Amino acid sequence: MMFAPPDFFRRLPPCCRLPSLLLILLATFAVHNVAAGPPPLSDGHEAPPAVIERIDELRREIARHDDLYFRLAEPEITDAEYDALKAELRRLEAAWPDIVTDAPPVAEIGDDRTGFFPTHRHAAPMLSLDKVTTGAELAAFDRRVRRALGRDAVDYWVEPKFDGIAVSLTFEEGRFTRAATRGNGEEGDDITANVRALEVVPHKLRRGTADGRPVPVPDFIEIRGELFVSFKEFDHLNAARAAEGERPFANPRNLAAGTMKLRDPADVAVRRVELVCFGWGGFVPEAARPSDLQGFHEWLAAWGLPVVEAPEAVQGVEAAKAAIRRIGESREALPFPIDGAVVKVAAVEDADALGWSTSAPRWAIAWKFAPPRAATLLRGVTFQVGRTGAVTPVAELEPVAFEGATVSRASLHNADEIARLDLRIGDTVYVEKAGDIIPVIAGVDLTARPDGSEPFAFPEACPSCGYPLSRAPGHAVHYCENRQCPDRLARRIEHFASSGALSIRGIGPRTAEALVREAGVASVADLYRLDAEALVGVPGIGERTAADLLAAIDASRAARWDRVVYGLGLPGIGARRAQSLAAVAGDIDALLTVDAPLLTGAVDEGGAGFSAALARQLLDELERPETRRLLLTLKDAGVGAVAQPPRDGPLAGEVVVVTGRLAGWTRAEVLALLVNAGAEVRTRVTRETTLLVAGERPGSNLDRARSLGVPVIDGAELRRLLVAE
Ligand code: IVH
Numbered sequence: 001m002m003f004a005p006p007d008f009f010r011r012l013p014p015c016c017r018l019p020s021l022l023l024i025l026l027a028t029f030a031v032h033n034v035a036a037g038p039p040p041l042s043d044g045h046e047a048p049p050a051v052i053e054r055i056d057e058l059r060r061e062i063a064r065h066d067d068l069y070f071r072l073a074e075p076e077i078t079d080a081e082y083d084a085l086k087a088e089l090r091r092l093e094a095a096w097p098d099i100v101t102d103a104p105p106v107a108e109i110g111d112d113r114t115g116f117f118p119t120h121r122h123a124a125p126m127l128s129l130d131k132v133t134t135g136a137e138l139a140a141f142d143r144r145v146r147r148a149l150g151r152d153a154v155d156y157w158v159e160p161k162f163d164g165i166a167v168s169l170t171f172e173e174g175r176f177t178r179a180a181t182r183g184n185g186e187e188g189d190d191i192t193a194n195v196r197a198l199e200v201v202p203h204k205l206r207r208g209t210a211d212g213r214p215v216p217v218p219d220f221i222e223i224r225g226e227l228f229v230s231f232k233e234f235d236h237l238n239a240a241r242a243a244e245g246e247r248p249f250a251n252p253r254n255l256a257a258g259t260m261k262l263r264d265p266a267d268v269a270v271r272r273v274e275l276v277c278f279g280w281g282g283f284v285p286e287a288a289r290p291s292d293l294q295g296f297h298e299w300l301a302a303w304g305l306p307v308v309e310a311p312e313a314v315q316g317v318e319a320a321k322a323a324i325r326r327i328g329e330s331r332e333a334l335p336f337p338i339d340g341a342v343v344k345v346a347a348v349e350d351a352d353a354l355g356w357s358t359s360a361p362r363w364a365i366a367w368k369f370a371p372p373r374a375a376t377l378l379r380g381v382t383f384q385v386g387r388t389g390a391v392t393p394v395a396e397l398e399p400v401a402f403e404g405a406t407v408s409r410a411s412l413h414n415a416d417e418i419a420r421l422d423l424r425i426g427d428t429v430y431v432e433k434a435g436d437i438i439p440v441i442a443g444v445d446l447t448a449r450p451d452g453s454e455p456f457a458f459p460e461a462c463p464s465c466g467y468p469l470s471r472a473p474g475h476a477v478h479y480c481e482n483r484q485c486p487d488r489l490a491r492r493i494e495h496f497a498s499s500g501a502l503s504i505r506g507i508g509p510r511t512a513e514a515l516v517r518e519a520g521v522a523s524v525a526d527l528y529r530l531d532a533e534a535l536v537g538v539p540g541i542g543e544r545t546a547a548d549l550l551a552a553i554d555a556s557r558a559a560r561w562d563r564v565v566y567g568l569g570l571p572g573i574g575a576r577r578a579q580s581l582a583a584v585a586g587d588i589d590a591l592l593t594v595d596a597p598l599l600t601g602a603v604d605e606g607g608a609g610f611s612a613a614l615a616r617q618l619l620d621e622l623e624r625p626e627t628r629r630l631l632l633t634l635k636d637a638g639v640g641a642v643a644q645p646p647r648d649g650p651l652a653g654e655v656v657v658v659t660g661r662l663a664g665w666t667r668a669e670v671l672a673l674l675v676n677a678g679a680e681v682r683t684r685v686t687r688e689t690t691l692l693v694a695g696e697r698p699g700s701n702l703d704r705a706r707s708l709g710v711p712v713i714d715g716a717e718l719r720r721l722l723v724a725e
Contacts (some may be wrong), residue, residue, distance in 0.1 A: 050473050052099055066111065119187045126185050157292075165181065167180070174207075179194070197266070202305070215303065223281075224277070228336055237255065274336070293313075294313050372403055379425070389479045391463070396408070415458040427448070430444070465487070492523075501564070502556040507549070525633035558642050584599070584607060587641065592628060638667070653690075656689070657685050658693045662693070677722055684704075
């Protein structure tokens, strides 16, 4: 009945073997419970569908979180939650090693490549570090090291673990030639221009001295380090972003990662991203390497590179623990973010003897600090319906001050999460932040549980429309399948209007709800049928707001096609896939006739590169009569007629407003023409406006343009400007 390969257990430290065996048995039992059939023995037996589905789901989820963390620098979950997903997948994969699903295989160390930069192949791979969080785990690392080296005590080198983005800097004959991100460990993004813009790397390694002796400059070296942003710079940049109405960065790590992936080095240069160096990859000639990390630290400084301040050289694991403690105590006072400490075997000869596993060195370990938490009271749980119909439980908390903000709500993800935490109303719970953004409940203080508290049940009906909730076998999420569910519709409209989609100002969560409940909006296409009469009187909407809203909806007809595709909220289509889909289906007609070969075809052969499962899901959705009706209505409204705005169109760089009716053109046609000519179209004349197009019965924009001295043209002039006769 035990199906984990014996090797799986041998690789675990003895203390984990029994708990792991129990976990595997439990997982087997849980999975077996959701799928009828024989016990899930892998040898020769087919895995139950629930297992296959769960493996597929986990692979996709992990790939999504990898993408959010590594490529987009916008994580949604805590490191601990991520580790739990990976552990569950590893357990299932160990039990059912041959399961192949449509999902991408989970990378050992993620991939930060964006596709924008040229690829650079590292001379020596850039791997990750294994992590520990307890003294016992650190002691186990030390035992492994001592056993392998046949030593009683080992010299360690302990440093803070900087929380930024890993970088590899290549120097050839002492000249700085290349900077690359970690990428997939083998190949990274070539960010040389961006790193040069920061002016934190010398063009040439200095020929300095250490201990009175000249430091050799290697023929070739990849210096490994971290690019990071101080708290001061983070606050400063976020204040500037807030003043511009832009979304602030969630934490300094995201800011550092986001900055180094900017496409224009001039934008990088204005941000203060700092560098610290602590290791090497390729090193030629090998014989010229330093003998220990103390020596290397001195060499880095002699070469003129920024180094770790106050690293500690210690003897034995107890001294390493004390050094970690000191780093932990200094954390509050440090001007930059660290998320732990790194303990490294100090002697290079010893490190060579220990070597590497497939994903990390055996000569180093990361000690991860526990994330900050706050304790508070769980007052209740409410349930929110999302745009896909997923019902998410939300913890309503006694407000608590946490990390500079007041937290009164936290996501609980799904019913399994509630069961895992065994949450009860009245519990004292610990709040943590996921990737420093969204607060989550990380645990319960069972000692403070009130007597007589009861587990509570997930609702059976949708809290918005009363439709019975469904949950697919093996899946954690409950769904409301009613496409007319008011909350679900409101969330779809909110998404359609969001800044990454059609960017309709004035439609936030409250207005979207009011539009659905009070103005009869039953789909995103209905937005284009609204008039002042339908809007005025809806709670929160007066005449002025109605006019602004109608103007914003009107202007959204000129939204770029890929943003429209994203705004549709098609299954599995986020912002990035929307660009691929928009590229293969260039307008609404093309989207209505798109087929599987186009969706699954390779990108370099003109396809979208989607998996067969995603293509199927998408085609199912596009074949639905409601979806087809919606797309045709949007087409009639003139939405989706604008492809990518050209950079060199006749109106490139112009900020244009249109007022009044232009004879011979529908408003949608005018907007599409303007955007296709490279103009940025806005609804109100401001100091930034460079051109007003005024037709019959112009509005107040004409007066404002005149008083601000903005040039005004009429329809005939616009026609001459844009349409070749
Ligand atoms: S030593 C395997 N020392 O942590 C490479 N890494 O999780 C050995 N990091 O990619 C790395 N501070 O970018 C080392 N003092 C430090 C570090 C550090 C931050 C990052 C590094 C690496 C990641 C591994």
